[in-house]
Amino acid sequence: MRVFVTGATGFIGTAIVQELINAGHQVLGLARSDASAQKLIDAGAAIHRGDLEDLDNLRSGAASADGVIHAGFIHDFTRFREVCQVDKIAIETIGEVLANSDRPFIITSGTALTSPGKLATEDIIPPLNPAWPRASEQAADTVAALGVRAAVIRLSPSVHGDEDKHGFIPILVKIAREKGVSAYVGEGLNRWNAVHRLDAAHLYRLALENATPGARFHGSAEEAITTRTIAEAIGKQLNIPVASVAPEAAAEHFGWFSHMAAIDCPASSKQTRENLNWRPTHPALLTDIENGVYTR
DSSP: OEEEEETTTSHHHHHHHHHHHHTTOEEEEEESSHHHHHHHHHHTOEEEEOOTTOHHHHHHHHHTOSEEEEOOOOOOGGGHHHHHHHHHHHHHHHHHHHTTTTOEEEEEEESTTTSTTSOBOTTOOOOOBTTBOOOHHHHHHHHHTTTOEEEEEEEOSEEESTTOOSSHHHHHHHHHHHHTSEEEETTSOOEEEEEEHHHHHHHHHHHHHHOOTTOEEEEOSEEEEEHHHHHHHHHHHHTOOEEEEOGGGHHHHHGGGHHHHHOOOOBOOHHHHHHHOOOOOSOOHHHHHHTTTTTO
16 A cells, blocks of 8 residues: 655654555655655655645645555644644645545544543544644544545554653653652642554554544553653652642643643553554553663
């Protein structure tokens, strides 16, 4: 299969590209710079120059492919509402090209806000939250109605592994270094789920090869890890104290990240494992932290 991949040179995208090539697929990767293009060449992929706001290039990339994986997102939280709109338009643009073709289209979302405070499962379809303008799943359903085999992968809040420079664990490590303490909110009993990026990449391939319209898959290898446990592992690696921060002081300590530091978002992948025979095999989140992946 010839697969058009957005976000092909990112932390997760590079693993997806390699997973696809190793499985015998051809990859056409979206690249917005010479450095990104070279990265794709080195991986054995073909290059499609452009970015997520270049709709004509998105159309031509999708038109030349047998399937599409949309793993790209503009991680600029200073204009979050705007980049969420860019994401929505990109999904709808690609979907229009794939309409009535039975070609698979895998779209990226997240588990964190699927069902805060209780175990998220694949069959839960959360309503659009005005406070969280990312509308990837709603856009996926829109294009599925056009006759596209559009399916959603919800990634864990922590997709971890070597070369993770901008994810949630690096953010916590950076804050811990700056503050001199590795902190958690309240009792630290709120839970995150997690997945190694190589296991996530394998899930993308399985979803691409077995997509059904409207399907949701959870990239959650570990269902629930308390934030206190994560803070303790980071503190041990940095050799700094570990402490609780009162909920009312979380914004002062964690800044813009305070909401994620306090969120409770366990997520099951039981249905995903059963439907796709997905079996995560790579190191757990705490193993990566304890092995110094984030503190070297």
